[in-house]
Amino acid sequence: MKYGPLIFLAALLAMAGSWMGLVLVPQLQVGELVQTNTVPENATYPLARPGLASEGLQVYRANGCASCHTEQLGQTSTTCEVVLAAVGTNQSALLSALLKVKPELGEATAKTMLTELPQTVLVATNREDADAVAKDLGVGGAKARIRIVPQGPDLARGWGKRRTVAEDFLFDYPVMLGEVRIGPDLADVGTRRPDPNWHLRHLYAPQIEVKGSVMPPYRFLFETRRIDQAPSPDALSLPPQLAAKPGYEIVPRPAAKALVAYLASLRVDASLFVAPYSVATPAATNQPAASTNSAASASTNSPPK
Amino acid sequence: MNPEPTQPQPAAPEPPRPTAERRPVPVWLFVLFFILLYWAMFYFDQRSAWGNQYVYAPYHSYAQLETFQAGAGGGNALGKQFFDNVCALCHNTDGSGKPGQAPPFIGSEWAEGPPARMIRIPLAGLTGPITVHGQEYNLTSMPAMGAAMTDEQLAAVLTYIRQSFGNKASEITPEQVKAVRAQVGSRTQPWTVPELQSVQ
Numbered sequence: 001m002k003y004g005p006l007i008f009l010a011a012l013l014a015m016a017g018s019w020m021g022l023v024l025v026p027q028l029q030v031g032e033l034v035q036t037n038t039v040p041e042n043a044t045y046p047l048a049r050p051g052l053a054s055e056g057l058q059v060y061r062a063n064g065c066a067s068c069h070t071e072q073l074g075q076t077s078t079t080c081e082v083v084l085a086a087v088g089t090n091q092s093a094l095l096s097a098l099l100k101v102k103p104e105l106g107e108a109t110a111k112t113m114l115t116e117l118p119q120t121v122l123v124a125t126n127r128e129d130a131d132a133v134a135k136d137l138g139v140g141g142a143k144a145r146i147r148i149v150p151q152g153p154d155l156a157r158g159w160g161k162r163r164t165v166a167e168d169f170l171f172d173y174p175v176m177l178g179e180v181r182i183g184p185d186l187a188d189v190g191t192r193r194p195d196p197n198w199h200l201r202h203l204y205a206p207q208i209e210v211k212g213s214v215m216p217p218y219r220f221l222f223e224t225r226r227i228d229q230a231p232s233p234d235a236l237s238l239p240p241q242l243a244a245k246p247g248y249e250i251v252p253r254p255a256a257k258a259l260v261a262y263l264a265s266l267r268v269d270a271s272l273f274v275a276p277y278s279v280a281t282p283a284a285t286n287q288p289a290a291s292t293n294s295a296a297s298a299s300t301n302s303p304p305k
Numbered sequence: 306m307n308p309e310p311t312q313p314q315p316a317a318p319e320p321p322r323p324t325a326e327r328r329p330v331p332v333w334l335f336v337l338f339f340i341l342l343y344w345a346m347f348y349f350d351q352r353s354a355w356g357n358q359y360v361y362a363p364y365h366s367y368a369q370l371e372t373f374q375a376g377a378g379g380g381n382a383l384g385k386q387f388f389d390n391v392c393a394l395c396h397n398t399d400g401s402g403k404p405g406q407a408p409p410f411i412g413s414e415w416a417e418g419p420p421a422r423m424i425r426i427p428l429a430g431l432t433g434p435i436t437v438h439g440q441e442y443n444l445t446s447m448p449a450m451g452a453a454m455t456d457e458q459l460a461a462v463l464t465y466i467r468q469s470f471g472n473k474a475s476e477i478t479p480e481q482v483k484a485v486r487a488q489v490g491s492r493t494q495p496w497t498v499p500e501l502q503s504v505q
């Protein structure tokens with residue numbers, strides 16, 4: 001071993017370098033992470049998952065859900081929108097201000113716009129321009145609001161409203177980030193799919209809820225049992241070809257209930273200082289909530305590519 | 306490979322065989338390598354805001370992140386958040402204080418005073434009477450509210466106090482907080498007003 005010390009030194013440097021990059025620096029960055037507050041509502045975030053949901057995390061882990069599903073959303077940029085929320089008293093001044101911002105609108109179109117509030121005036125702009133426009137529009141008591149809209153392919157699929165950050169996983173052990181998306185991302189599935197019965201049917205037979213899904217059925221999380229006196233309220237309502245034979249019912253085992261509770265607790269819907277976005281309230285958007293829902297379900301229903 | 310017999314050639318003097326020379330790696334290559342490494346480190350760090358725990362992609366800097374906060378544009382959102390959570394319990398969200406107990410921050414000679422004096426107050430607390438705008442306030446003892454905050458958080462909240470409510474004092478940087486924290490050391494005994502007045 002002519003180069004013994006040299007090899008030792010090189011190995012030590014390689015180990016120390018990767019330890020610094022993979023362990024020490026992340027620990028310094030987020031090792032002392034604590035609960036924070038939502039902005040601007042100032043509510044404590046995150047709250048620990050309810051007991052059943054934290055049991056569900058272990059079911060999620062044990063069944064290898066993370067091998068096909070991720071729980072992390074990316075974001076490529078952040079844009080601002082200006083939403084006109086109230087007309088105020090000086091309508092003609094507002095009309096000229098609006099035409100100054102959007103000269104391509106005719107006066108007639110602008111006038112009808114003012115009758116249908118709230119109205120998104122400007123999209124995909126930066127904060128400075130949005131501030132300037134909102135200030136210009138604020139004549140005579142008119143109110144223009146600025147919406148923060150994160151952008152990115154994951155968000156365009158309807159998988160969430162903002163990127164995920166370390167705070168979202170503060171109480172999870174282990175954090176099931178996942179790395180392969182054979183199925184859709186689940187970071188925000190609790191807001192996208194609030195119905196627990198949908199999840200139960202989907203676990204029992206994925207293809208009856210999502211056509212062309214490649215997800216395997218998880219029927220061992222359910223049991224078929226004889227109806228004793230009255231049918232259980234938990235019993236699955238399944239299409240005839242899958243339903244249990246007469247006198248029997250299919251009910252979820254505790255593990256399935258825990259898993260569904262966990263899925264319901266997966267929500268990325270708080271606006272944080274580190275990941276700001278404007279929570280859509282009915283007054284802040286001119287799009288009905290149903291349209292965003294259908295967009296989300298359309299994208300999640302399409303088979304994975 | 307050639308099936309035909311080759312014609313005998315007149316023997317030519319053989320050129321000297323090429324040999325590999327042992328030459329050291331040029332020094333400029335090392336220099337270039339380290340310059341590149343140095344540049345890469347800066348590039349990486351700047352993109353991730355020097356490892357700032359608050360800044361995630363797609364944001365590149367803390368200042369950029371602040372511009373996207375939902376409230377009024379720009380401003381010191383982190384400072385406001387901590388102020389509303391911690392300081393505002395006694396000093397009110399508008400910095401008006403509580404009569405006779407917690408002094409106001411609005412135009413206060415303490416809030417706009419020397420940074421070193423102001424940073425000391427949340428680090429160890431304050432006991433005894435304090436006079437602001439000629440009125441005496443005495444909340445027996447202000448706890449060391451800032452002792453558990455990081456330098457960055459404390460700097461943000463103090464800057465918020467110094468630049469809000471109509472105050473127009475200088476910004477307080479995390480470096481200043483760090484320096485004062487080192488001077489204060491492990492002191493837990495609250496300050497008194499004469500002690501602080503000796504600090505410039």
